[in-house]
Amino acid sequence: MSTPETPSAPSCSQLFWVFTRIALTSFGGGLSGWLLREFVQNRKWMTQEEFLNGLSISQALPGVNVKNMAVWIGYRLLGWRGAIIGFVGIIVPPAIVIVLLEAVFSSLSGYPLTHVALTGAAAAAVGLSLSMGITAARAVPRNAIPMIIMAGTFVAVAILHWPLFWVVLVAGFVSVAYAYVKGRVDE
Template sequence: MYSIKRQGFGEEGGMAEQAVAPLPSLVQIFLAFTKVGLTSFGGGLSGWMMREFVQNRRWLTEGEFLDGLSLCQALPGVNVVNLSIWIGYRLRGGRGALAGAAGMVVPSLILAVAVVALAGKAVQGPTAHWLLAGVAAAALGLSLQMGLRAAWRVAKRGVAPTVIFAATFLALFALRLPLLWVVGVMAPMGIAQAAWSLKRKGR
């Protein structure tokens, strides 16, 4: 099988080509998202998706994934479902988006309903909560790993993106400002900065 090249950001912040695998079929997209949906207990889905689609399967470059994640987090709805639609569309258009969303939602929904129906009150006991809390610790590690990689990529792009990133983090985490207000202010600033940067490089 032949690999193809896509543009991504290199270690020094410049553009560099990264090898990615051939485009998957619709069945492969569905099964990949089914695997993620059925094995991501305790949260941390975004980090698990990055590991699966960027590092393991190489269907996307790291830059493509993080750009898509940023877009999906700014849209209403569940982030991981938005991200599954975006990745599927990026790979195979509208049918890929449908396959990604179906793989993410349908099998895990069936499993959740089956577990509740079969296990009954057992899943509400303290043991189940302890197990999920333990798995959540690993999920948080995945999310932290992805967050640190994204922060490092932003820092390499220059001072202005770093300032926007830091201001957004402080506004949400430290000041606890409303999400809609923060996104409404910081997103246009980030878009304007990126457009200005691209225009300057074009010169």
């Protein structure tokens, strides 16, 4: 089975502009869906498996997931320079726009159309997040243990309302232990 050819790594400026464009054209959640589409599906700079591994790491680390993901993708593609470019590209341009928009929004907040537009943008963000969740769920191995861990995490958080911190800590430990043991057995 041959592996598909992957295009050469992006230049620093290409990477910066991709992150900047994603950051400036996204609103609310769903950025991981845009990152997947851009880096895996459109540009093929990484595989879906690499992306989902990075997403898992990014979500496990403290801080903003999309910032963690941008740093990880940047590092994966261009080393320490890419990590810095990913961070700056995903954070700085939107921060500037947010300050400018705040001035405009404060003067428009009294109009009902403003709230309608924000509701529509939020719905689009939910759709992108759902798309990313479905993509990730499809990539989960169809083994009993990962499915039990996934279902158990859902039940614990969504139905039983257990504290997210403890559920993630326990489920994360069990997942890592399972992957470690499975990896050792497969060797």
